[in-house]
Amino acid sequence: MRPQATAPYAAAGDVTPAVLAIGRPDFPNILIDTLRRQAGVGHCMVFALTRAGSARCLLDAGNIPTGSDLGAAYAGQFHESDPNRDALFEGEGGAPIMLPSFAPRMYGARYRKIFFNDSDIVDKCATAIWTGDTCFYVNFYRITSQGRFGDAERARLQAIAPAIGASVARHFQQTATLDQNLAALFATRAPLSALTPREQEVCRRIMLGFSSEAISQALGISVHSTLTYRKRAYQRLGISAQNELFAIVLGLLAGASGLN
Numbered sequence: 001m002r003p004q005a006t007a008p009y010a011a012a013g014d015v016t017p018a019v020l021a022i023g024r025p026d027f028p029n030i031l032i033d034t035l036r037r038q039a040g041v042g043h044c045m046v047f048a049l050t051r052a053g054s055a056r057c058l059l060d061a062g063n064i065p066t067g068s069d070l071g072a073a074y075a076g077q078f079h080e081s082d083p084n085r086d087a088l089f090e091g092e093g094g095a096p097i098m099l100p101s102f103a104p105r106m107y108g109a110r111y112r113k114i115f116f117n118d119s120d121i122v123d124k125c126a127t128a129i130w131t132g133d134t135c136f137y138v139n140f141y142r143i144t145s146q147g148r149f150g151d152a153e154r155a156r157l158q159a160i161a162p163a164i165g166a167s168v169a170r171h172f173q174q175t176a177t178l179d180q181n182l183a184a185l186f187a188t189r190a191p192l193s194a195l196t197p198r199e200q201e202v203c204r205r206i207m208l209g210f211s212s213e214a215i216s217q218a219l220g221i222s223v224h225s226t227l228t229y230r231k232r233a234y235q236r237l238g239i240s241a242q243n244e245l246f247a248i249v250l251g252l253l254a255g256a257s258g259l260n
Contacts, residue, residue: 025209
């Protein structure tokens with residue numbers, strides 16, 4: 001029998017750091033740190049599913065090196081064969097959903113090989129919440145070196161799941177609103193409007209705190225292409241660093257506010 005971890009956790013149910021990080025670029029790091037302290041979670045992935053059938057990977061943070069590849073594969077096709085899919089789509093708006101405990105037999109052979117065997121995942125818990133037409137599906141994983149979740153860790157996850165799900169939903173709703181505002185700014189205000197559409201998409205996500213890898217995944221392009229678009233955008237803007245991009249955008253936003 002695997003011995004239970006003896007390292008002390010933070011105060012039970014304390015997800016305050018994650019709540020306070022909503023809307024901030026460091027939200028993914030704060031979230032996984034909170035989950036690690038609360039319940040020994042190794043990795044967290046968040047997907048947005050819609051009733052129309054689309055899926056996107058919104059967050060990938062933790063100790064699984066191939067997490068971004070798994071997120072892209074799940075969003076691309078494997079969400080359709082997820083055994084939790086029926087339970088997810090039977091959920092009602094605003095009510096937290098706690099998914100069944102992980103059991104390898106729940107998954108098909110190919111799914112199990114890619115998402116568990118090859119990625120070294122040995123256990124999973126999950127929660128979800130619907131907001132309008134979007135389901136925010138939050139997955140918690142542990143790898144071989146950590147062993148499976150213990151009973152106490154599962155109980156903690158179940159206790160904090162509603163707050164975690166609501167925080168994730170709120171964060172990505174705020175991020176979507178900010179991205180809409182940035183899109184309008186980039187489309188209409190010089191010098192940002194001089195960028196190509198793809199350069200604008202890359203720069204907007206830089207403003208939202210995305211890493212190069214996250215931008216690549218969101219746009220469906222390689223990291224090399226992301227870096228190329230960033231380089232071209234900076235050249236057009238006459239800048240060489242991210243802080244200069246922030247200065248341009250914040251200057252335009254301040255100017256717009258001053259006119260109102």
